[in-house]
Amino acid sequence: xxxxxxxxxxxxxRPGLCSVRQGxxxxxxxxxxxxxxLRTCRPLTRAALAVxxxxxxxxLKPKDKNAELAIxxxxxxxxxxxxxxxxxxxxxxxxxxxxxYVIWKDFMNVxxxxxxxxxxxxxxxxxxxxSMLQYAILHLMGFNLPxxxxxxxxxxxxxxxxxPENFETEGVEVTTGPLGQGxxxxxxxxxxxxxxxxxxxxxDAKLVDHYTYCIMGDGCNMxxxxxxxxxxxxxxxLGKLIAFYDDxxxxxxxxxxxxxxxxxxxxxxxxxxxxxxxxxxxHDLAGLRDAINEAKSVTDKPTLIKVSTIIGYGSPNKAxxxxxxxxALGAAEAQxxxxxxxxxxxxxxxxxxxxxxxxxxxxxxEEAEAAWQATRREYAEKYPEEYAEYEAITSGHLPAxxxxxxxxxxxxxxxxxxxxxxxxxxxxLSPVLPGLxxxxxxxxxxxMTLVKSSGDYQADSPAERNFRFGVREHAMxxxxxxxxxxSPGLLPYTATFFIFTDYMRNAIRMAALSQAGQxxxxxxxxxxxxxxxxTHQPVEQLASFRxxxxxxxxxxxxGNETAGAYKVxxxxxxxxxxxxxxxxxxxxxxxxxxxxxxSTSAExxxxxxxxxAGGEGTPDVILMATGSELMxxxxxxxxxxxxxxxxxxxxxxxWELFEEQEQSYKDSVLPPEVEARVSIEAGATFGWFxxxxxxxxxxxVDHFGASAPAPILYEKYGLTPDNVVATAKxxxxx
Numbered sequence: 001x002x003x004x005x006x007x008x009x010x011x012x013x014r015p016g017l018c019s020v021r022q023g024x025x026x027x028x029x030x031x032x033x034x035x036x037x038l039r040t041c042r043p044l045t046r047a048a049l050a051v052x053x054x055x056x057x058x059x060l061k062p063k064d065k066n067a068e069l070a071i072x073x074x075x076x077x078x079x080x081x082x083x084x085x086x087x088x089x090x091x092x093x094x095x096x097x098x099x100x101y102v103i104w105k106d107f108m109n110v111x112x113x114x115x116x117x118x119x120x121x122x123x124x125x126x127x128x129x130x131s132m133l134q135y136a137i138l139h140l141m142g143f144n145l146p147x148x149x150x151x152x153x154x155x156x157x158x159x160x161x162x163x164p165e166n167f168e169t170e171g172v173e174v175t176t177g178p179l180g181q182g183x184x185x186x187x188x189x190x191x192x193x194x195x196x197x198x199x200x201x202x203x204d205a206k207l208v209d210h211y212t213y214c215i216m217g218d219g220c221n222m223x224x225x226x227x228x229x230x231x232x233x234x235x236x237x238l239g240k241l242i243a244f245y246d247d248x249x250x251x252x253x254x255x256x257x258x259x260x261x262x263x264x265x266x267x268x269x270x271x272x273x274x275x276x277x278x279x280x281x282x283h284d285l286a287g288l289r290d291a292i293n294e295a296k297s298v299t300d301k302p303t304l305i306k307v308s309t310i311i312g313y314g315s316p317n318k319a320x321x322x323x324x325x326x327x328a329l330g331a332a333e334a335q336x337x338x339x340x341x342x343x344x345x346x347x348x349x350x351x352x353x354x355x356x357x358x359x360x361x362x363x364x365x366e367e368a369e370a371a372w373q374a375t376r377r378e379y380a381e382k383y384p385e386e387y388a389e390y391e392a393i394t395s396g397h398l399p400a401x402x403x404x405x406x407x408x409x410x411x412x413x414x415x416x417x418x419x420x421x422x423x424x425x426x427x428x429l430s431p432v433l434p435g436l437x438x439x440x441x442x443x444x445x446x447x448m449t450l451v452k453s454s455g456d457y458q459a460d461s462p463a464e465r466n467f468r469f470g471v472r473e474h475a476m477x478x479x480x481x482x483x484x485x486x487s488p489g490l491l492p493y494t495a496t497f498f499i500f501t502d503y504m505r506n507a508i509r510m511a512a513l514s515q516a517g518q519x520x521x522x523x524x525x526x527x528x529x530x531x532x533x534x535t536h537q538p539v540e541q542l543a544s545f546r547x548x549x550x551x552x553x554x555x556x557x558x559g560n561e562t563a564g565a566y567k568v569x570x571x572x573x574x575x576x577x578x579x580x581x582x583x584x585x586x587x588x589x590x591x592x593x594x595x596x597x598x599s600t601s602a603e604x605x606x607x608x609x610x611x612x613a614g615g616e617g618t619p620d621v622i623l624m625a626t627g628s629e630l631m632x633x634x635x636x637x638x639x640x641x642x643x644x645x646x647x648x649x650x651x652x653x654x655w656e657l658f659e660e661q662e663q664s665y666k667d668s669v670l671p672p673e674v675e676a677r678v679s680i681e682a683g684a685t686f687g688w689f690x691x692x693x694x695x696x697x698x699x700x701v702d703h704f705g706a707s708a709p710a711p712i713l714y715e716k717y718g719l720t721p722d723n724v725v726a727t728a729k730x731x732x733x734x
Contacts, residue, residue: 188482234272396488
């Protein structure tokens with residue numbers, strides 16, 4: 001592959017040319033480019049760039065015929081799978097096959113017969129586009145992924161989707177694809193290990209003792225989320241996290257020198273990681289083994305192992321180019337690669353020796369689990385109370401009566417912001433839900449997320465349950481996903497201002513997709529935050545999360561509804577719901593206070609929408625509201641009743657739950673014959689048409705907000721009881 005270099009730069013030693021050493025750009029004075037000089041640009045070869053390239057041919061070190069067969073089995077299963085699909089990414093699996101062989105053959109403790117045993121090592125393919133690498137190794141290891149599934153790569157209904165999906169394929173720990181998510185998930189998995197080990201291990205019994213391995217590429221390191229996550233991993237000193245950086249110097253656009261010339265290793269060292277460089281990832285098996293052993297000996301730092309490889313290794317015409325990154329080799333080049341690597345086997349044909357190599361690793365994992373099961377039984381006898389907590393976390397079963405601790409409120413209780421009620425719920429739930437843990441992105445005092453009975457999770461206090469994520473929203477969400485997917489009963493919550501979900505949207509979407517039971521606790525949920533202005537005032541966020549599949553968007557209107565929102569969120573995180581699968585929740589909570597109501601209830605929240613006033617008979621008009629606007633709807637309803645108009649007030653804390661109710665219930669709340677309907681919500685009105693209908697009106701904010709005290713904003717935007725009354729009366733006149 002080549003990178004663009006202009007004729008303006010004459011020679012590598014001349015001023016004005018960037019010299020590159022192991023991906024590091026030396027300081028230089030950049031030439032001034034004009035339209036004319038840009039037209040004279042021509043390719044510059046890698047040799048001129050002075051990038052250190054591993055050898056493209058050679059024997060394994062040490063020579064090992066069975067290892068060669070096993071490594072090439074990974075390569076050709078990947079080649080054949082991508083060719084069969086006529087799409088995919090064969091280059092990464094071809095280059096990463098040696099390191100994958102060493103990781104799984106010599107180090108990973110997994111048992112294909114029991115893929116979910118709690119103390120298994122975890123493997124994450126952060127460079128998820130190379131998914132055939134993971135499918136090939138899972139097949140060779142003996143997981144429930146027969147060769148027939150590999151032949152159906154990227155096809156409808158197969159267990160081998162285009163990117164790894166934990167809910168589709170046995171042995172896949174997390175869903176990866178968007179680059180950088182996987183390494184952040186891996187940090188979450190490693191965090192969970194340190195936390196559970198600190199809580200439950202005893203001098204005479206180690207229940208929790210495993211590693212997290214991750215393969216990441218240049219794209220992962222380009223994405224900002226990887227830096228956020230790596231920064232936290234270094235700060236937390238996650239010694240059992242080992243990440244392999246596939247340094248193949250190719251991205252979709254071409255050579256990485258066109259956009260990515262930083263010293264990745266130096267960056268990770270600055271972030272507090274131990275670093276190692278294996279210069280010949282194509283052949284040096286001994287070097288890879290030594291690197292992993294060295295990484296495991298460093299217990300107070302995560303380790304980055306930079307492994308220099310050649311993408312598409314073995315392909316005579318496409319290796320070391322972007323052509324092999326995201327396109328099938330094709331039949332002719334696949335055969336040429338077979339000839340080049342001396343692979344006499346047909347498509348999807350694997351010699352028994354290759355299976356035998358990985359069978360040894362599977363046997364090791366089976367024996368490791370057997371030893372662990374003996375430890376578990378002994379632990380359960382010696383430490384029954386601790387074991388009960390551990391079992392709840394690893395099984396995912398909610399303790400009996402857990403929701404009984406959630407408080408209820410009456411109108412006599414002081415009205416509070418729902419973010420303050422949220423703090424009450426977290427502190428009530430923490431003693432009865434042993435897997436509940438979490439924190440915020442540098443906003444603990446604003447989002448009210450601290451659990452008072454616990455200290456801070458830090459490198460020297462990993463058993464604690466309050467997390468300080470710093471201003472790293474994107475990594476925070478993805479780390480939370482990793483924690484949630486580590487053990488079924490871990491229930492992470494992550495918090496920030498609602499507007500900053502935009503920083504972490506992909507992590508939230510991945511939570512929904514991968515069925516990660518996480519609670520996203522979002523405060524300052526509307527223009528009600530006031531003076532901070534439109535940069536901080538959410539408008540479109542409610543509608544956007546309502547459009548996202550497999551997630552609950554909850555906006556409670558007082559203390560009772562906040563309790564109900566937490567009950568629903570915890571149940572859904574544990575798959576106690578109509579769908580039977582885990583789904584995360586977003587809780588949108590107010591900065592401003594609001595009164596508690598006698599007619600609200602946790603049971604009503606579970607229905608998604610319910611009547612809080614005017615429930616008898618057929619109403620003349622229906623008023624619908626969520627969150628802080630519920631009190632306006634109730635007040636407006638009272639005014640309308642005082643004028644002889646029968647007004648029904650419906651609280652609508654969760655659209656998704658309402659849609660899951662029987663039609664008869666939905667009609668009882670929103671009688672179809674009543675067409676005069678008004679919704680009021682301090683956000684975009686998008687979507688409310690479904691409930692207000694063609695003859696109804698939605699009051700909301702379909703524009704950016706402004707910097708002013710909240711009461712002024714509500715008045716200016718018509719979100720007041722008086723305007724609700726006027727709007728309702730105008731509908732009745734039609």
